[in-house]
Amino acid sequence: MIGAFDRRQLLQSAVLGLGVGALPLNAVGQSSARIVIVGGGFGGSSAARLLSSLLPEAKITLVEANATYTACPFSNLVLGTDRPLSAQRFTYDALKSGGIEIANDRAVNVDPELKFVTLAGGQSLTYDRLILSPGIDLRWNAIEGYTQAAADLLPHAWKAGPQTTLLKSQLDALADGENVVMTVPPAPYRCPPGPYERASMIAHYLKARRPRSKLIVLDAKDQFSKMALFQEAWAEHYPDHIEWRGAIDDGGITRVDASTNSVFTDFDEISAPVINVIPPQKAGAIADVAGVSDATGWCPIDPISFESRLQSDIHVIGDATIAAPMPKSAFSANLQAKVCAIAVARSLSGIAPEPTVLANTCYSYTTPDEAISIAGVYNNEGGRLSSVSGAGGVSPLGADKTVRNAEAAQAEHWFSTITAEAFG
Amino acid sequence: MRNPKFQIILGSLSALCLAACGSGTDTSRKDSVADTAARTSSGALMASACSGCHSSDAGAIASFEAYDQSGLEQRLLDYKSDENGTTVMHRLARGYSDADIALVSAFLSEMRDAT
Numbered sequence: 363m364i365g366a367f368d369r370r371q372l373l374q375s376a377v378l379g380l381g382v383g384a385l386p387l388n389a390v391g392q393s394s395a396r397i398v399i400v401g402g403g404f405g406g407s408s409a410a411r412l413l414s415s416l417l418p419e420a421k422i423t424l425v426e427a428n429a430t431y432t433a434c435p436f437s438n439l440v441l442g443t444d445r446p447l448s449a450q451r452f453t454y455d456a457l458k459s460g461g462i463e464i465a466n467d468r469a470v471n472v473d474p475e476l477k478f479v480t481l482a483g484g485q486s487l488t489y490d491r492l493i494l495s496p497g498i499d500l501r502w503n504a505i506e507g508y509t510q511a512a513a514d515l516l517p518h519a520w521k522a523g524p525q526t527t528l529l530k531s532q533l534d535a536l537a538d539g540e541n542v543v544m545t546v547p548p549a550p551y552r553c554p555p556g557p558y559e560r561a562s563m564i565a566h567y568l569k570a571r572r573p574r575s576k577l578i579v580l581d582a583k584d585q586f587s588k589m590a591l592f593q594e595a596w597a598e599h600y601p602d603h604i605e606w607r608g609a610i611d612d613g614g615i616t617r618v619d620a621s622t623n624s625v626f627t628d629f630d631e632i633s634a635p636v637i638n639v640i641p642p643q644k645a646g647a648i649a650d651v652a653g654v655s656d657a658t659g660w661c662p663i664d665p666i667s668f669e670s671r672l673q674s675d676i677h678v679i680g681d682a683t684i685a686a687p688m689p690k691s692a693f694s695a696n697l698q699a700k701v702c703a704i705a706v707a708r709s710l711s712g713i714a715p716e717p718t719v720l721a722n723t724c725y726s727y728t729t730p731d732e733a734i735s736i737a738g739v740y741n742n743e744g745g746r747l748s749s750v751s752g753a754g755g756v757s758p759l760g761a762d763k764t765v766r767n768a769e770a771a772q773a774e775h776w777f778s779t780i781t782a783e784a785f786g
Numbered sequence: 787m788r789n790p791k792f793q794i795i796l797g798s799l800s801a802l803c804l805a806a807c808g809s810g811t812d813t814s815r816k817d818s819v820a821d822t823a824a825r826t827s828s829g830a831l832m833a834s835a836c837s838g839c840h841s842s843d844a845g846a847i848a849s850f851e852a853y854d855q856s857g858l859e860q861r862l863l864d865y866k867s868d869e870n871g872t873t874v875m876h877r878l879a880r881g882y883s884d885a886d887i888a889l890v891s892a893f894l895s896e897m898r899d900a901t
Contacts, residue, residue, distance in 0.1 A: 416825060693838055700834035704826040711822040718828070719886055721835040723874050737874045739881025753881025758872050765872045771846035772839075772874070779847070780838045 395420040395710050398479050398489040400469045400648055402426030402454060404433075405495035405680030405695035407784040410462045412703040417710065423487055424457060425479065427468040431785065434553065435692045436777050437522040441530050442563025443730050450522055456786020472652035474673040491706050492676045494654060494661075495695065496646025497521075498552045501659070504642040505545075505618055512620035516637040519560075520552060532636040533567060539574040543625055544638040545615050546581040550660070551643045552681050552690045555587035555736065559726035560638075562592065565600035566729055576603045578632065580615055580625065584608040587689075588726060588734055588756050595728035645682035652676060660684045665742035667705035667715045668698055677702050687749045688740050693722050696780055701742075717743045719750070725773035732766035733773045829893030832886060836894070855895035862887045 397413055399406045402424050410424045431452045439445040454464050465487065471480040478488045500518060502509050508516070519529040536542065542564055546557040561579050568575045585608075586592075596604045607613035617626040624633040644659030654661045654670040661678040662671040663685065670676045679702050680695035688694050697720055705715035720740040725733045738754035740747045757769060839847050853861055865871060865879035866887070882890070 416822070696838045697835055700837075701831065704831050704834065707822055708826050711819045713819065713823050713826070716828060716831065718831045719835070719882060721878055721881065723839065723878070725874075735874050737877040739878055750881035753877060753879075755877050761872060768846070768873070775843075775846040776839050779841045779843070782841065783837055 395490050396488055397422045397491050397493065397706065398425065398487045399423070399493045399495065400425045400479065401495035401497060401646065401680070402428070402431055402457075402464075403495060403497055403680065403695065404692040404780065404784050405497075405699045406493065407431070407454070407457060408696045408699035409493050409495065409679060409703045410457055411460060411784070411786070412700055413706065414457075414460050414462050416703060416707040418461070420710075421463070422461075423463040423465055424454070425465045425467060425469045425481065425487070426454065427466070427482075429453075429466060432521075432523040432526075433692070433777075433781060434520075434522045434556075437519070437526050438556070438560045438563040439727060439730070440522075440526055441519070441533065441560065442565075442567045447522075447526060450526075452781055452785035454785070460786070469648050470651070472648065472676070474653060474676060477675065490675065491710070492652075493699075493702060493706070494646075494649060494652060494676060494678045494682065495680045495699065496648045497681050498643040498690075499646050501642045501644055505615060505639065507618040507620065508639055508641050509620075512618065513639070515620040516618060516623070516639045518639055518641055520556075520640050520643070529636070529638055533564065536572055536575060536636055538572045540572075540636075541575055541634045542568070542577045542636040542638070543632055543634040544577060544579050544640065545618075545625060546579060546583065546586075546613075546640055547642040548582040548614075550686065550690060551640070553724070554689050554691075555592075555724055555726045557581075557640055558586060558588065558592045559728075561604055561606070562595060562600070562726070562728045564638075565596070565603040568603045569600060573602075576605060578634070579604065579606040580613045580627065580632070581606060581608050582614040584610050587724075588736055590759055591734040591756055592726075592728065594759060595732070595734070599729055645678075649678065649682050654678050655682075656684075658684065665745070665747045666701075666717050667709065668702035669705075677706065685747055687738060688720065688722055688747050689724065689738070691722055691724050692780060693724060693776075696784060697721065717741070720747070723776070725769060725776060727770060727773065728766070731770050732763065733770040734766065735769050735773075827893070829889050829896075833890045833893045836890070850894050851898060853895070854898075855891050858895055859887055859891035862891060 397420055399410050410422055414422050433450045437450055440447050458464055467481040467483045469479050470482050478486045480486050517525045517529040519525040561577055564577050612627045612629050615625050615627055624631055645655045645661050649655040649661050654672050654676055656662055661682050663678050663683050668677045668679050670678050679698040681690040708715050722738045725735045727733045734757040736756045739750040840850055842849050842851050862879050865875050868876055
């Protein structure tokens with residue numbers, strides 16, 4: 363009988379493609395390979411761990427500024443329920459003990475010609491392959507008045523951590539009868555259904571603790587991910603606690619004023635003690651420095667290898683990529699990391715990467731014990747990612763509560779599994 | 787939070803490989819390349835979509851270990867053909883050809899049997 367830990371490990375290694383009988387790689391090209399990965403989220407950490415097992419002789423360095431990672435998925439539950447932020451935190455201990463070098467610093471420059479990365483502390487890391495998994499940066503000033511300083515007053519909480527704590531503390535300080543405002547940007551942005559899960563969790567909080575308060579959602583769009591399912595849940599659970607305004611109802615905002623806690627639309631000014639501004643986004647800044655982002659602010663990639671379309675030997679994975687219809691999700695980042703790692707391992711061994719079938723799953727909570735989901739299946743042939751017709755889609759409308767409860771349990775299981783694969 | 791020991795054990799993937807494979811074996815570049823080809827095969831690549839949700843831990847999401855090759859293949863085909871299914875797996879299975887399902891099932895069961 364194999365112990366639980368051993369079984370999980372063997373399974374994981376099996377999925378990574380390590381069978382009994384596999385041999386260590388001693389080929390010159392592989393053993394001397396230097397692989398630098400920038401960004402220790404779901405993408406970067408998953409890529410580092412898989413490459414470390416596929417190419418045990420390679421020197422793999424993960425550059426990450428934070429000593430611990432704070433995961434975004436499930437952070438909306440921190441806002442709306444008693445879930446502690448500590449449940450979102452993951453260390454890099456497992457990566458370190460797996461032989462991956464962690465450079466606890468910020469990458470500030472990339473020289474794609476001479477192939478090295480410069481860190482804020484002055485260190486240079488030469489690479490044969492660079493994998494960028496920089497996530498998102500917020501576009502400060504894209505909304506007039508929404509600066510980095512304004513975010514200390516009007517939190518975005520779109521990167522989990524201190525911003526999540528700030529928004530939670532503002533909700534806790536809200537008086538019954540006062541309102542909360544959330545603004546939602548146009549697509550594309552990290553986690554398409556995320557704002558609506560957050561709306562559900564904030565509404566749950568208000569219903570339970572500030573019953574005379576409500577959440578006003580000002581949306582730059584008229585359609586959103588899992589829209590009918592969210593609206594069904596809102597009508598059932600939060601009829602008095604969510605007011606959603608799409609673009610057609612003057613939902614798009616033009617300006618914020620942090621000094622007066624106000625947001626402005628074309629025709630309206632709304633003030634509230636708590637304003638959660640989810641601003642427009644772009645690829646993390648290192649993507650611009652490395653020359654892998656285009657005029658959209660995001661990174662075009664080859665969908666088979668996730669190599670940049672703009673720079674050789676630099677791969678980009680996760681939220682920073684242009685991978686639509688594959689969404690900017692933790693699931694996508696984790697899978698793109700694995701597909702990219704396999705392509706890099708093959709390429710360093712002189713074997714061409716090959717196309718495959720990719721997938722995505724995103725769960726969203728509508729109450730603390732009910733969730734809905736969206737799934738997609740994608741081909742990466744023909745130079746682009748494309749949805750497989752007849753597959754994917756959302757949870758059924760009008761489903762029994764047991765279906766919603768089952769998806770909430772599956773969501774929890776998913777979080778446990780994917781974080782174990784990425785961080786150990 | 788997780789047991790730190792658990793994290794360390796899980797983190798030792800490269801160590802596991804060396805232990806499982808027997809370290810110090812001389813392999814020619816040709817063997818090594820063939821090995822990389824095997825470990826990054828079509829089946830391994832396609833099955834990499836599974837491990838974000840499925841592990842050896844059974845629970846709200848099924849474990850791989852519950853099925854042998856034919857059992858797994860049949861289960862996936864059932865998901866694919868069940869028009870009334872409500873789970874993510876039903877919607878995902880519809881995107882895979884029967885040949886894809888056979889490939890993934892063969893890979894996962896091979897790895898399961900190898901352990």
